[in-house]
Amino acid sequence: DIVLTQSPATLSVTPGESVSLSCRASQGISTSIHWYQQKSNESPRLLIKYASQSISGIPSRFSGSGSGTDFTLSINRVESEDFSVYYCQQSYSLPYTFGAGTKLELK
């Protein structure tokens, strides 16, 4: 199975800061990575698909980049509603796997 390693596990920031969340795959997966946001007591929400493709309705401050084994989710100027957990998921090969998540918290 492909292992996805997300870092950091927790990121403490103040609103207005810009941040980058990392997801590293145990083998090359082209751009078959997707990013989700999950707020407490809510279901996950798709933010970015195929590494960098935007999703309708998602604020433009969210962007994704990377290919191969290293991927980044960037949030430009974090807003209070962004404090939640972020997961990456790979679809390069079955079984689809998720990273352990990065918790974005208020400093």
Place this chain on the structure above:
Amino acid sequence: EVQLQESGPGLVKPSQSLSLTCSVTGYSITSNYWGWIRKFPGNKMEWMGYISYSGSTSYNPSLKSRISITRDTSKNQFFLQLNSVTTEDTATYYCARAGLRRVPFDYWGQGVMVTVSS
């Protein structure tokens, strides 16, 4: 609007079967792919499997022969059955819709928490 809603018992005894229903409105399950994902205490997420628009299925090998995903197109529902559960199957279970490429999951149910305990 596409909406998914999980339903089923919140408590299952060890060695018994876990059965959940996902009711879909606003979109036909005879299109796209429909999956089950679970989130364990501690936040680890696991893809369990999916059923396609044609009824074909794919499962996570980690679940071996314990899992079955079926559907009722007349009711626009699909189902999860997980046999021989243990306490390690305690999790929040989500159903979700995927695109024609089987991923990503763009619509999710609200999730149902299932506890396995005697």
